[in-house]
Amino acid sequence: MMDEQHIDALAKLLGDKGVVTRPEDKEAYETGARYDRGRAAAVLRPTTTAEVSAAVSYCVRNGIALIPQAGNTGLVSGSTPDVSGSEAVLSLDRLTRQFELDLDNRSVRVDAGFRLSDLNRTLEEHDLFFPIDLGADPRIGGMVATNTGGSRFLKYGDVRRNTLGLKVVLADEAGTVLDLDCDLRKNNTGVDWKQIFIGTSGAFGIVTECVLNLERLPKQVATAFLVPAGGAQVLPLLNAMEERLGAYLSAFEGMSKNAIAAAFTHVPSLKNPFQGGHIPDYVILAEISRSSAPRAEEQPLDAVLETALAEIWELEEAPLADAFVGPPHETWALRHALSEGVKHLGKLIAFDVSFRRGDIMAFCDHMKAEMPEKFPGVTVCDFGHIGDGGVHFNLVVAKDSPLLTDPSFEQRLREWVFTVAVEQYRGSFSAEHAIGRRNQAYYDFYTPEKLKEMAAGLKTVTSPGKLGSVRFG
Amino acid sequence: MMDEQHIDALAKLLGDKGVVTRPEDKEAYETGARYDRGRAAAVLRPTTTAEVSAAVSYCVRNGIALIPQAGNTGLVSGSTPDVSGSEAVLSLDRLTRQFELDLDNRSVRVDAGFRLSDLNRTLEEHDLFFPIDLGADPRIGGMVATNTGGSRFLKYGDVRRNTLGLKVVLADEAGTVLDLDCDLRKNNTGVDWKQIFIGTSGAFGIVTECVLNLERLPKQVATAFLVPAGGAQVLPLLNAMEERLGAYLSAFEGMSKNAIAAAFTHVPSLKNPFQGGHIPDYVILAEISRSSAPRAEEQPLDAVLETALAEIWELEEAPLADAFVGPPHETWALRHALSEGVKHLGKLIAFDVSFRRGDIMAFCDHMKAEMPEKFPGVTVCDFGHIGDGGVHFNLVVAKDSPLLTDPSFEQRLREWVFTVAVEQYRGSFSAEHAIGRRNQAYYDFYTPEKLKEMAAGLKTVTSPGKLGSVRFG
Numbered sequence: 001m002m003d004e005q006h007i008d009a010l011a012k013l014l015g016d017k018g019v020v021t022r023p024e025d026k027e028a029y030e031t032g033a034r035y036d037r038g039r040a041a042a043v044l045r046p047t048t049t050a051e052v053s054a055a056v057s058y059c060v061r062n063g064i065a066l067i068p069q070a071g072n073t074g075l076v077s078g079s080t081p082d083v084s085g086s087e088a089v090l091s092l093d094r095l096t097r098q099f100e101l102d103l104d105n106r107s108v109r110v111d112a113g114f115r116l117s118d119l120n121r122t123l124e125e126h127d128l129f130f131p132i133d134l135g136a137d138p139r140i141g142g143m144v145a146t147n148t149g150g151s152r153f154l155k156y157g158d159v160r161r162n163t164l165g166l167k168v169v170l171a172d173e174a175g176t177v178l179d180l181d182c183d184l185r186k187n188n189t190g191v192d193w194k195q196i197f198i199g200t201s202g203a204f205g206i207v208t209e210c211v212l213n214l215e216r217l218p219k220q221v222a223t224a225f226l227v228p229a230g231g232a233q234v235l236p237l238l239n240a241m242e243e244r245l246g247a248y249l250s251a252f253e254g255m256s257k258n259a260i261a262a263a264f265t266h267v268p269s270l271k272n273p274f275q276g277g278h279i280p281d282y283v284i285l286a287e288i289s290r291s292s293a294p295r296a297e298e299q300p301l302d303a304v305l306e307t308a309l310a311e312i313w314e315l316e317e318a319p320l321a322d323a324f325v326g327p328p329h330e331t332w333a334l335r336h337a338l339s340e341g342v343k344h345l346g347k348l349i350a351f352d353v354s355f356r357r358g359d360i361m362a363f364c365d366h367m368k369a370e371m372p373e374k375f376p377g378v379t380v381c382d383f384g385h386i387g388d389g390g391v392h393f394n395l396v397v398a399k400d401s402p403l404l405t406d407p408s409f410e411q412r413l414r415e416w417v418f419t420v421a422v423e424q425y426r427g428s429f430s431a432e433h434a435i436g437r438r439n440q441a442y443y444d445f446y447t448p449e450k451l452k453e454m455a456a457g458l459k460t461v462t463s464p465g466k467l468g469s470v471r472f473g
Numbered sequence: 474m475m476d477e478q479h480i481d482a483l484a485k486l487l488g489d490k491g492v493v494t495r496p497e498d499k500e501a502y503e504t505g506a507r508y509d510r511g512r513a514a515a516v517l518r519p520t521t522t523a524e525v526s527a528a529v530s531y532c533v534r535n536g537i538a539l540i541p542q543a544g545n546t547g548l549v550s551g552s553t554p555d556v557s558g559s560e561a562v563l564s565l566d567r568l569t570r571q572f573e574l575d576l577d578n579r580s581v582r583v584d585a586g587f588r589l590s591d592l593n594r595t596l597e598e599h600d601l602f603f604p605i606d607l608g609a610d611p612r613i614g615g616m617v618a619t620n621t622g623g624s625r626f627l628k629y630g631d632v633r634r635n636t637l638g639l640k641v642v643l644a645d646e647a648g649t650v651l652d653l654d655c656d657l658r659k660n661n662t663g664v665d666w667k668q669i670f671i672g673t674s675g676a677f678g679i680v681t682e683c684v685l686n687l688e689r690l691p692k693q694v695a696t697a698f699l700v701p702a703g704g705a706q707v708l709p710l711l712n713a714m715e716e717r718l719g720a721y722l723s724a725f726e727g728m729s730k731n732a733i734a735a736a737f738t739h740v741p742s743l744k745n746p747f748q749g750g751h752i753p754d755y756v757i758l759a760e761i762s763r764s765s766a767p768r769a770e771e772q773p774l775d776a777v778l779e780t781a782l783a784e785i786w787e788l789e790e791a792p793l794a795d796a797f798v799g800p801p802h803e804t805w806a807l808r809h810a811l812s813e814g815v816k817h818l819g820k821l822i823a824f825d826v827s828f829r830r831g832d833i834m835a836f837c838d839h840m841k842a843e844m845p846e847k848f849p850g851v852t853v854c855d856f857g858h859i860g861d862g863g864v865h866f867n868l869v870v871a872k873d874s875p876l877l878t879d880p881s882f883e884q885r886l887r888e889w890v891f892t893v894a895v896e897q898y899r900g901s902f903s904a905e906h907a908i909g910r911r912n913q914a915y916y917d918f919y920t921p922e923k924l925k926e927m928a929a930g931l932k933t934v935t936s937p938g939k940l941g942s943v944r945f946g
Contacts (some may be wrong), residue, residue, distance in 0.1 A: 104708045104831030105862075106715075112687035124625065127716070147661045155720075158659065161634055176923055185861040186631065186827040188672040189619045190908065190920055191928050191945070195668035199661040216719060235577045242579075243600070245721035246689060247628075291719035297780050299770050307770050354659040358577030388658040389578075404541035428660040447663055450649055455664050457934030461927045470663070 001019070002041040003087065009091070010044060013054040018045050018094075020066060029089045030080060033073045033136070033285055034350075035438065038065075038081040038092060043089045047097065049167055049177055049208040055090065056206065057175030060465035062117065063304065066090045066171065067469055068202035070142030071115060075350065076436030078201045078469050087466075092141045095208060101126065106214045107164055107183050112141030112207045127291075128214040131156035141207045146434040147199030151335075154387030155250040155289075156215060158432070165408060166194040166368040167209035171465030183211045196458065201434045203468035204459065218250070218289035222301040223331035224309065224439070225273060226284040227322035234282065234422065237319040238357070238386055244308040248301075251287035252387040259381040259394070263334055263341035270334055273324045282361075284386065285335050335383075341393050343382045347404060349413060351393040353421045354431035360391055363425050367393070367417070371428055377401045377411055390431040393417065422446055435470045443470070475514040475561065479535060483517060491518050491567075493695030502562045505553045506546045506609070507823075508911065512558040513540075520567045522640055522650055522681040528563065529679065530648030533938035535945070539563045539644065540942055541675035543615030544588060548823065549909030551616065551674045551942050560939075565614045568681060574599065579687045580637055580656050585680045600764075601687040604629035608812055614680045619907040620672030624808075628723040628762075628861030629688060632671060639667040640682035644938030656684045669931065674907045676941035677932065691723070691762035695774040696804035697782065698746060699757040700795035704834040707755065710785070710792040711830070711859055714759060717781040721774075724760035725860040726808055727833070732854040732867070736807055736814035743807055746797045753795070754835075757859065758808050760801065766912040808856075813865050815854045820877060822886060824866040826894045826903035833857065833864055836898050840866070840890070848886055850874045863904040866890065895919055908943045916943070 011019045020043035046052045069079040078395040081087035095113030117137045133150040149158040180194045282301045297399040384391035421427040429442045455472040484492045493516035502516045519525045538560040542552040554560035568586030590610045606623040622631040638654040653667045857864035894900040902915045928945040
């Protein structure tokens with residue numbers, strides 16, 4: 001708990017609504033979206049950059065540790081306090097005032113507390129959107145802190161690619177406000193400081209305002225389930241699709257049989273399009289889209305997709321075993337049900353890893369081959385973004401498995417997965433969830449000493465105060 | 474000149490060919506592409522990252538200042554030594570051994586000394602390219618140091634967007650090699666250190682190896698000259714094109730009447746497509762492209778462009794006054810002749826500025842209106858990348874103008890242009906040439922003290938030795 005004197009001082013800066021201390025009101029801010037429950041000394045809820053600055057300055061001068069929190073939808077314990085009760089949460093949930101749309105520049109300036117869904121609902125009437133497609137509904141500041149990518153990375157890139165500018169409050173005694181909020185696409189006049197705050201879990205500063213690149217909303221979409229002739233044919237199939245559909249290709253999502261089966265079980269209303277209902281070993285959801293309205297002169301997008309698939313069908317390598325063009329809402333319904341479906345199979349141990357595109361299937365096959373001997377009873381239910389190399393490598397343990405009574409099991413499993421992913425396949429232990437407390441040990445283990453030393457130096461010149469759940473110092 | 478003892482020691486590390494000391498051999502490395510002539514203590518030409526590291530270590534330990542140089546095609550004195558004769562050039566021109574193509578990952582790992590043209594010639598047989606389209610032919614390391622964008626930024630982005638990984642040698646006593654050469658698209662496991670070396674003119678480290686994202690070569694291209702109904706119609710026209718052509722739109726280049734006239738004068742063989750040969754006040758070169766081969770079922774790309782233009786023609790706002798669809802090689806021939814044409818009009822004073830897209834025409838109109846009174850006899854010959862906000866704001870002074878005998882003229886002109894661009898229009902004083910010695914004063918003037926302090930701190934934790942032409946410390 002926090003000293004009464006500090007609470008009063010912060011309430012003077014932020015108003016009574018700006019400081020939350022009642023246990024029942026703090027609870028939502030202390031609880032992670034999937035894992036963990038911590039204890040907050042208090043929750044601070046500023047409404048402007050100036051208030052963030054004042055609160056941060058006060059906390060730094062008084063040695064109070066701050067955990068920045070945006071939508072609190074992350075899965076790596078990046079935005080919740082630890083169990084000590086000594087850390088205060090600084091929530092962005094009331095930092096939602098500013099919204100300045102620049103239609104000519106195709107950009108928007110928003111406060112970091114905006115929810116992705118609210119932003120996109122407002123943009124929709126202008127036929128625009130912020131093109132990061134996620135299952136969760138985070139706030140923008142958190143998306144910056146984790147550099148999320150999502151399911152349409154292949155076409156639109158990640159948050160880093162779509163961020164033009166930021167305003168950041170540093171954890172120093174002054175609560176310095178860094179004005180990196182330029183709305184230019186080409187600007188090379190020194191260090192591009194905003195990059196330091198993207199994907200670093202809020203440890204170097206609190207993002208309070210963002211200038212974002214916008215894209216035009218797709219007006220035509222066509223999707224298909226593709227069945228590759230085998231695991232080794234997934235990449236040739238992707239290459240054949242990229243060659244034929246180029247900039248139209250907006251998703252190429254892989255789904256394993258186990259993950260699909262779990263989704264069908266959990267959501268029985270889902271349509272099963274496969275011959276006789278038999279789920280293939282691996283299925284691709286391919287999507288193409290364009291932002292122009294349909295024209296009489298143009299081939300409809302479904303037909304464009306079918307033409308490309310017919311060409312691929314005839315290829316000598318024969319990467320394609322089967323294909324089902326279907327309406328986007330049905331196709332995506334299956335994809336979106338995977339995550340919940342897998343969670344209901346048993347205890348979920350999830351990994352967000354990434355690879356060179358050509359290594360994804362090799363990694364998954366490797367693990368599936370060794371799993372029965374290394375960890376009998378653990379089921380692999382992977383799915384992922386083949387187009388950009390990201391894999392949701394989900395492992396499920398039946399709830400009555402004896403493994404769950406072995407206190408060392410989860411740690412041994414994690415270490416094995418990361419060892420193979422990072423050391424053998426040169427992959428990443430965090431594709432788009434950043435670090436957080438859950439990945440701290442892997443940051444410490446896999447980061448070369450020199451880079452850790454540089455990060456500590458960077459911490460000193462930006463935010464020397466106690467900020468964020470990750471130790472870079 | 475450099476001490477004999479140092480020359481011998483460096484020759485032991487780099488071989489005899491690795492150290493250039495004869496004045497006639499050094500000259501090309503001392504001379505900028507457009508401006509300046511300096512004097513190099515010596516030119517070092519390592520062939521591997523290990524040799525770069527050894528040379529840098531030696532120079533740091535002996536207090537020898539190094540200027541990294543790649544293709545030496547920049548225009549801001551970033552890669553040539555000053556006139557003191559005390560700085561050594563470290564050239565990447567022999568660092569061209571490694572070339573590893575990963576077709577499945579659509580990426581390539583290359584040594585930083587590769588020329589853009591050599592890289593793309595090699596990639597062409599695989600229907601791939603590194604999609605940064607420039608007039609010059611730089612080496613990759615220099616493109617990273619300046620974060621160039623070029624004419625197809627609208628579709629493909631800049632070097633930053635297309636860089637997956639880097640290997641960097643730091644200017645510290647050990648000549649530390651930073652291995653940031655990952656080939657992943659999604660990877661958020663700490664500070665994304667490679668960002669620090671992109672666009673910072675080589676001051677924080679020497680890039681020796683790059684992993685680059687590749688795109689598929691366009692197989693169909695259609696272009697047109699568009700005549701907007703007026704300066705205020707340029708952005709509505711761009712918006713109308715983006716709305717109708719989406720991801721096809723690969724260039725939207727603006728060209729002023731003065732710049733076009735200069736090109737026609739300099740290259741009389743250029744085709745003049747305009748009615749009666751009368752050049753409009755402003756012309757847009759629009760390009761659409763796709764990477765798939767033409768198909769019988771699909772509307773040809775020329776027809777796609779014509780359909781969109783016909784729709785725009787009917788719009789109530791009437792942004793379009795005239796349009797000429799023509800073969801890409803003819804259309805681009807005019808665009809590519811602008812730079813040389815303008816140079817032949819007189820003394821060229823060039824600015825590489827950028828703006829929010831909606832401010833480009835307002836800035837140019839503002840300057841054209843005030844120029845006759847402020848600087849009579851100076852002609853504005855602007856052209857630029859409207860789609861991404863970059864403008865080549867070229868000013869030409871007739872060779873016999875009395876202005877050129879006024880020693881304060883050029884300085885006064887520069888300050889006026891930058892004051893209006895940066896302070897009034899919130900633009901950038903360097904869109905894609907980075908800083909270099911020529912922009913140092915503007916960096917010093919326009920960068921907030923806190924950011925300068927952070928840059929000095931970053932310099933200390935990366936490359937404390939004397940490196941590069943820009944002072945960030």
